[in-house]
Amino acid sequence: MKKKSLALVLALFWLMLLCACAAPAPDVTETATPTSTPLPEETPTPTPEPVEETEPPATPAFSLAAFHKDNSAAHTQEVRYGSHEQLRELYELSAEIGSRCGIRIRIADLVPEVIMADGNDPMLDPVLIRHALETVDRVLSIYPEGFFDQLVYGDYDALELYIVGFSPVGTGYAGQIGVEGESVNYICLDAETWELIDAFCYVLPHELTHVMDFRFTALHDRDPNCLFSEETWAALNPPGFAYAYEDNEMENEMYSRFPEYFSYSYGAHDPLEDRATLFGDLVSCYLLDNYAIGLGEGALDKLEYYLACVRGGFDTSLWPEQTPWEVAFARLSGIEAAA
Numbered sequence: 001m002k003k004k005s006l007a008l009v010l011a012l013f014w015l016m017l018l019c020a021c022a023a024p025a026p027d028v029t030e031t032a033t034p035t036s037t038p039l040p041e042e043t044p045t046p047t048p049e050p051v052e053e054t055e056p057p058a059t060p061a062f063s064l065a066a067f068h069k070d071n072s073a074a075h076t077q078e079v080r081y082g083s084h085e086q087l088r089e090l091y092e093l094s095a096e097i098g099s100r101c102g103i104r105i106r107i108a109d110l111v112p113e114v115i116m117a118d119g120n121d122p123m124l125d126p127v128l129i130r131h132a133l134e135t136v137d138r139v140l141s142i143y144p145e146g147f148f149d150q151l152v153y154g155d156y157d158a159l160e161l162y163i164v165g166f167s168p169v170g171t172g173y174a175g176q177i178g179v180e181g182e183s184v185n186y187i188c189l190d191a192e193t194w195e196l197i198d199a200f201c202y203v204l205p206h207e208l209t210h211v212m213d214f215r216f217t218a219l220h221d222r223d224p225n226c227l228f229s230e231e232t233w234a235a236l237n238p239p240g241f242a243y244a245y246e247d248n249e250m251e252n253e254m255y256s257r258f259p260e261y262f263s264y265s266y267g268a269h270d271p272l273e274d275r276a277t278l279f280g281d282l283v284s285c286y287l288l289d290n291y292a293i294g295l296g297e298g299a300l301d302k303l304e305y306y307l308a309c310v311r312g313g314f315d316t317s318l319w320p321e322q323t324p325w326e327v328a329f330a331r332l333s334g335i336e337a338a339a
């Protein structure tokens with residue numbers, strides 16, 4: 001080999017050696033690259049959208065304390081003057097008593113026309129009207145704070161009391177009417193004579209019992225805890241008893257068979273009159289301090305149930321521990337009233 005060829009061979013040799021050193025030695029621990037078919041790409045599972053919890057539509061819990069309308073305007077009444085100047089002070093007195101209780105009291109020509117229908121003249125005697133208003137005040141004042149506000153509820157916008165001088169249905173009556181665009185619970189009282197006015201101590205609580213009953217009937221449909229029901233009331237009457245409604249003969253017969261269950265015969269007329277005669281008696285006992293009426297066991301049981309319905313059917317947070325009618329009941333039933 002020529003010297004030049006030898007140098008070329010050597011150069012090639014060194015070049016090959018250099019390349020071999022530069023190539024990294026295979027890692028013996030390296031696992032062979034798998035030759036299997038790559039797995040298909042996984043379809044990513046979509047992240048579920050945060051689902052808003054759909055609760056069943058909430059039925060607002062029934063609130064007894066909220067089961068009446070705002071009656072505050074009835075406590076700050078402007079005096080409404082009618083057209084009889086001699087009654088000026090009495091228009092003012094009726095607004096003053098009404099504002100204290102939350103009832104609108106209408107006298108003379110301010111009694112709504114719908115009540116004065118059938119040609120009845122307004123009662124305009126100032127002496128009788130004053131006596132009537134003072135007696136009304138005396139009766140209303142024994143009802144606990146906020147009591148009358150709670151008789152303005154549901155469809156009803158106001159409680160009104162009318163002093164009239166005629167007697168289309170007994171000495172007083174209660175009802176529900178529309179007056180001047182409002183729905184009104186009302187009580188109408190006949191003040192034509194002194195005797196009739198003195199009877200307000202029974203008649204007004206009697207009519208107020210009807211207005212309470214309207215509330216209990218409305219509550220019965222809405223309040224799951226409502227204690228009052230006509231079925232429970234009916235079960236407190238003796239076997240063989242039935243209300244007479246318009247049958248006067250039957251009314252007397254039923255009363256004479258079961259007198260210990262009633263205040264007097266009118267109680268056998270229908271359940272509303274039964275409750276109103278019993279509760280009216282109870283309140284008048286308190287007002288007149290006259291417990292001579294006495295009541296049978298059956299009547300006392302019915303009253304006891306009704307008093308529980310009254311406690312349970314009103315928000316009593318502002319009531320005294322014992323209402324006047326509860327005091328009267330304790331006395332009538334021979335239980336010593338709590339000191």
Ligand SMILES: [Zn+2]
Binds near residue numbers: 206207273
């Ligand atoms: Zn009645």
